[in-house]
Amino acid sequence: MARALPDPDLLQHPFFTTGGLFVEAHAGLQAGMEKQLTTEAGISPQWFDVLMRLARTPGHRLRMTDLAAQTILSASGLTRAVDRLEGVGLVRREACPSDRRGSYAVLTDAGLEAVAAAAPAHLALMTQVLEIFTPAEVETLTALLHRLRDHVNPEAACASDPRLTHPEAEAPA
Amino acid sequence: MARALPDPDLLQHPFFTTGGLFVEAHAGLQAGMEKQLTTEAGISPQWFDVLMRLARTPGHRLRMTDLAAQTILSASGLTRAVDRLEGVGLVRREACPSDRRGSYAVLTDAGLEAVAAAAPAHLALMTQVLEIFTPAEVETLTALLHRLRDHVNPEAACASDPRLTHPEAEAPA
DNA sequence: AAAGATTGAATAATCAATCTTT
DNA sequence: AAAGATTGATTATTCAATCTTT
Numbered sequence: 001m002a003r004a005l006p007d008p009d010l011l012q013h014p015f016f017t018t019g020g021l022f023v024e025a026h027a028g029l030q031a032g033m034e035k036q037l038t039t040e041a042g043i044s045p046q047w048f049d050v051l052m053r054l055a056r057t058p059g060h061r062l063r064m065t066d067l068a069a070q071t072i073l074s075a076s077g078l079t080r081a082v083d084r085l086e087g088v089g090l091v092r093r094e095a096c097p098s099d100r101r102g103s104y105a106v107l108t109d110a111g112l113e114a115v116a117a118a119a120p121a122h123l124a125l126m127t128q129v130l131e132i133f134t135p136a137e138v139e140t141l142t143a144l145l146h147r148l149r150d151h152v153n154p155e156a157a158c159a160s161d162p163r164l165t166h167p168e169a170e171a172p173a
Numbered sequence: 174m175a176r177a178l179p180d181p182d183l184l185q186h187p188f189f190t191t192g193g194l195f196v197e198a199h200a201g202l203q204a205g206m207e208k209q210l211t212t213e214a215g216i217s218p219q220w221f222d223v224l225m226r227l228a229r230t231p232g233h234r235l236r237m238t239d240l241a242a243q244t245i246l247s248a249s250g251l252t253r254a255v256d257r258l259e260g261v262g263l264v265r266r267e268a269c270p271s272d273r274r275g276s277y278a279v280l281t282d283a284g285l286e287a288v289a290a291a292a293p294a295h296l297a298l299m300t301q302v303l304e305i306f307t308p309a310e311v312e313t314l315t316a317l318l319h320r321l322r323d324h325v326n327p328e329a330a331c332a333s334d335p336r337l338t339h340p341e342a343e344a345p346a
Numbered sequence: 347a348a349a350g351a352t353t354g355a356a357t358a359a360t361c362a363a364t365c366t367t368t
Numbered sequence: 369a370a371a372g373a374t375t376g377a378t379t380a381t382t383c384a385a386t387c388t389t390t
């Protein structure tokens with residue numbers, strides 16, 4: 001009987017290489033961030049991500065659903081992450097007054113201090129990594145990643161730019 | 174008492190944006206690969222990665238340690254992944270004749286067929302994604318990712334280019 | 347009935363410790 | 369004692385199901 005043998009050329013296609021490099025670069029970066037953030041700030045990259053999103057949001061609060069869309073976590077994953085963050089006092093939940101189904105995740109003072117303490121070390125790592133590129137190359141990389149992100153994760157693109165989901169807020173006069 | 178308030182400008186540093194885009198782009202790509210590979214080929218991206226590495230290696234075999242270095246898995250993570258792959262007959266273990274501590278992971282015929290079946294769909298996804306770029310942009314992205322990977326994960330760089338670890342194999346005459 | 351959020355069960359990853367061979 | 373590989377314990381993640389509110 002005929003076997004479905006792979007075309008040897010197919011397995012050597014350069015797109016596989018690009019994809020593999022992307023995954024490997026991400027794994028290396030993630031490992032570096034994990035090491036630096038846990039040793040120097042005592043928090044995981046996931047926690048830093050959540051705290052950072054809240055810190056950059058006016059009012060330091062975000063609905064659970066919106067926060068999940070901005071992080072790489074699922075709704076249930078975020079619920080449990082916020083459980084843990086609440087347990088150590090970095091975040092607290094607040095009921096949403098206009099919709100009793102909803103819940104806000106709110107950054108506490110301790111949470112804000114934790115981000116403030118962790119951010120310089122994290123920025124130092126990012127700088128140490130991105131220093132291998134010229135400023136122009138960093139810009140190029142950022143622009144390419146932006147287009148890639150928007151294509152593979154349109155929801156995140158919307159979450160980071162409210163005009164895409166709430167155009168009326170910026171309607172021209 | 175003085176609080177360690179964050180410098181608002183610091184949290185807006187463009188390097189955080191670049192890092193965030195990288196993580197988000199990766200998450201989106203990973204989700205797409207997960208969906209496509211599981212529905213169309215019945216295997217996870219992790220399995221595909223392991224099988225692909227073996228398929229691209231002469232003899233279709235690799236020492237556990239070397240395979241772990243080429244994948245993004247730890248030694249114990251690879252042990253368990255190979256356990257599962259062996260359980261469904263896609264990979265088998267073989268003793269290393271020259272070093273009785275060692276063990277080879279070897280692609281079975283069924284494993285080779287599984288890669289052959291999964292590769293076209295995976296390549297189609299990569300193509301659909303990378304088509305948002307011009308060929309020149311793909312080259313640029315690949316080159317930047319290559320430098321990034323080599324910087325954040327030198328071990329992977331060695332694993333993918335034996336000359337870096339075994340220079341005598343290519344010694345000039 | 348659909349949306350926001352949470353929970354139960356299952357899966358897969360890691361570190362640290364262990365065992366064997368070098 | 370160090371290297372290759374595995375195992376035990378722990379942790380974090382997901383999907384599917386559930387509960388409440390709209």
